[in-house]
Amino acid sequence: MQQTDPRDPPLRFAVIGAGMAGILAAIKLREAGHEDVVVYEKADRPGGTWRENTYPGIACDVPSHLYSYSFAPNPDWSHRFSPGAEIQAYFEGVAERHGIDRITRFGTEIVRCRFDEGRWQLEAQDGSTDTVDFVIAATGVLHHPAVPHFEGEADFGGALFHSARWDHDVELEGRRVGVVGTGSSAIQIIPAVVDQAAEVTLFQRTAQWITPVENPAYDEAERRAFRETPEAMQAVRDTASRAFVDGFANVLIDAESPVLAAIHQTCEAYLETVADPELRERLRPDYRATCKRLVLSPNFYEAIQRPNAHLVTEDIARVEREGVRTKDGVLHPLDVLVLATGFRVDRFVRPMQVTGRGGVALDRVWEDGPFAYLAISVPDFPNFFLLNGPNSPVGNFSLIDVAEMQFGYVLSLIEEVRAGRCRNVGVSHEAAARFDAERREAAANTIWASGCRSWYLDAKGLPTAWPFTFDRFRDEMRAPRLEDFERA
Numbered sequence: 001m002q003q004t005d006p007r008d009p010p011l012r013f014a015v016i017g018a019g020m021a022g023i024l025a026a027i028k029l030r031e032a033g034h035e036d037v038v039v040y041e042k043a044d045r046p047g048g049t050w051r052e053n054t055y056p057g058i059a060c061d062v063p064s065h066l067y068s069y070s071f072a073p074n075p076d077w078s079h080r081f082s083p084g085a086e087i088q089a090y091f092e093g094v095a096e097r098h099g100i101d102r103i104t105r106f107g108t109e110i111v112r113c114r115f116d117e118g119r120w121q122l123e124a125q126d127g128s129t130d131t132v133d134f135v136i137a138a139t140g141v142l143h144h145p146a147v148p149h150f151e152g153e154a155d156f157g158g159a160l161f162h163s164a165r166w167d168h169d170v171e172l173e174g175r176r177v178g179v180v181g182t183g184s185s186a187i188q189i190i191p192a193v194v195d196q197a198a199e200v201t202l203f204q205r206t207a208q209w210i211t212p213v214e215n216p217a218y219d220e221a222e223r224r225a226f227r228e229t230p231e232a233m234q235a236v237r238d239t240a241s242r243a244f245v246d247g248f249a250n251v252l253i254d255a256e257s258p259v260l261a262a263i264h265q266t267c268e269a270y271l272e273t274v275a276d277p278e279l280r281e282r283l284r285p286d287y288r289a290t291c292k293r294l295v296l297s298p299n300f301y302e303a304i305q306r307p308n309a310h311l312v313t314e315d316i317a318r319v320e321r322e323g324v325r326t327k328d329g330v331l332h333p334l335d336v337l338v339l340a341t342g343f344r345v346d347r348f349v350r351p352m353q354v355t356g357r358g359g360v361a362l363d364r365v366w367e368d369g370p371f372a373y374l375a376i377s378v379p380d381f382p383n384f385f386l387l388n389g390p391n392s393p394v395g396n397f398s399l400i401d402v403a404e405m406q407f408g409y410v411l412s413l414i415e416e417v418r419a420g421r422c423r424n425v426g427v428s429h430e431a432a433a434r435f436d437a438e439r440r441e442a443a444a445n446t447i448w449a450s451g452c453r454s455w456y457l458d459a460k461g462l463p464t465a466w467p468f469t470f471d472r473f474r475d476e477m478r479a480p481r482l483e484d485f486e487r488a
C-alpha cells in the first residue's frame with residue numbers, strides 16, 4: 001500500500017446534490033476539518049425531494065422530531081407530521097446556518113465523473129470542470145418521476161402533470177380532478193383537494209393498505225417547552241425512534257413477524273370504517289400490509305367517501321380530449337389529470353455518466369440492476385461514495401438517520417486517505433460480491449417479497465432494500481471493516 005504524506009495539499013471534495021444527504025455531507029466534512037468542499041446542485045436552491053414535491057397535502061410520514069438531523073433539532077415543528085413546505089424551510093435554514101449555501105454551486109448539473117490518475121474529473125452541463133479527490137453522490141432515490149404514457153394523452157384538453165411537478169398555476173376550485181395511483185403521494189393529495197374540486201376521481205390500479213394516524217399540532221406552550229428543555233424534545237425523538245425503528249424497521253425482514261400481523265389487523269380494522277360495503281371491498285388489497293411501503297393517513301377513507309369523490313378500479317384504456325376512458329368503455333370527464341405514479345428508483349446517480357478505474361462505466365456495472373456494498377461503495381469506483389444508495393434501508397423510518405450513519409462510515413474511509421495511509425479507497429470485488437449474494441438471499445424472506453408489486457422490487461421482482469435488521473445496519477455503520485476495502 002502506498003504511503004502518502006498527510007501534509008499533502010488538502011483533499012478536495014465534491015458533494016453532488018444539495019438535498020437532505022448532500023447538506024449533511026457538506027456539514028460533516030467541514031466539521032471534520034475538510035475545508036475544500038464544493039456542493040453541486042442542479043436546481044436553484046437546496047432541499048431535494050422537498051423542493052420538488054409541492055403537491056397539496058404533502059407531509060412526511062415520519063414524525064418531524066425524528067425526521068430532523070440529530071445535530072439540528074427543531075423545537076418549532078408545527079405538527080407531529082409537519083407539512084412539506086416546513087420541511088423544505090428547515091433544510092434551507094440548516095444549510096444557511098452552516099454556510100452550505102455559500103459553498104454550493106446552484107444551477108450546475110454534473111453530467112460526467114471520470115476517475116483518472118487517482119482523482120475524479122467532473123464535468124458540468126455548462127461545460128465547467130473540476131478535479132476532486134472524493135465524490136459524495138447524494139443524488140436521492142425518489143427523484144426521477146416515473147411518467148406513464150397513455151394513448152391519446154396529447155389530445156387531453158385539460159392540464160396533465162406528475163405529482164412531483166405540480167403546476168400551481170392550475171386552478172382546482174370547482175374543477176374535475178383525476179389522480180392516477182394509490183401510493184403515499186396520491187393518498188395525501190385526495191384529502192387535500194376534495195374540498196376544493198368539484199369532483200375527484202381516483203384511478204386505482206392496486207388497492208392500498210392504510211394505517212390510521214393522528215396528526216396533532218404542537219401548541220405554543222409545547223414548542224416553548226421544547227425550546228427551553230431540549231431533553232423534552234429528545235425524548236419525543238427517542239420515543240418515535242423506538243416505535244418506527246425498533247418496532248417496525250427491525251421486523252420487516254421477517255415476513256412471519258407477529259408485529260407485521262398486528263399492523264395488518266390495524267389496517268383491516270381501519271378499512272372497516274368505510275361504510276359502503278361495495279366501496280370497502282374495492283378498496284381492499286389482496287396482499288399483506290407492509291408488502292408495499294405502508295401508507296399512513298389520518299383522512300383518506302373519509303375523503304374517498306365524500307359524495308364528490310369517485311373510486312375507479314377499471315384499468316385506464318386511453319386519455320381523450322374530455323378525460324380518461326377506462327377499459328369498460330366509460331369516459332370519466334376531467335379538467336385536471338395528476339399522475340401520482342411514483343419514481344424511477346433504479347436511477348440513483350444516473351443520468352450522470354460515471355466512469356471508474358480502467359474506464360469501466362457505472363451503467364455497465366449496474367446493467368443487471370444497481371448495487372453497492374453496504375449501499376455505499378461500488379468496486380472500481382474508489383473515493384466515490386453513495387448516500388442512500390442501492391440496497392440502503394428504506395421504509396417507514398427516518399432516512400436522515402440512515403444518511404447520518406452512512407456518512408459517519410464514509411468519513412472513516414476518508415480518514416484513511418487523510419492520514420496518509422492511502423490515496424484511494426473503495427470496496428474490493430470480493431467483498432462486494434459476498435455482500436450482494438448475502439443480501440439477495442435475505443431479500444427473499446422479507447415481507448416485500450410476499451406477493452405485491454412495488455417500487456421496492458427490482459426488474460426481476462427481488463426486493464432491493466436493506467434486507468437485514470436495522471440493528472445490523474447500525475452495527476455495520478459503526479466502523480468499516482477495512483479488510484473489505486482496496487486501498488491504493
Ligand code: N01
Pocket residue numbers: 059060061062142148163180181182183184185186188204205206293316340341342343453454455
Ligand atoms: O409513488 P408509488 P408515490 N397506471 O410508487 C400507480 C415516498 N413518499 O409517489 O401499485 C395506473 O408509491 C401505482 O400502481 P401499482 C414514499 O417512500 C413519501 O406515491 O404499481 N397506475 C401506484 O399506486 C413513497 O413510497 C411521502 O399498481 C399506475 C402509484 O402509481 C414513495 O415516495 C409522500 C401506473 C405509484 O405509487 C413513492 O410514493 C409521498 C399506470 N401506468 C411519497 N403507473 C410521505 O412521506 C404507476 N401507477 C408521506
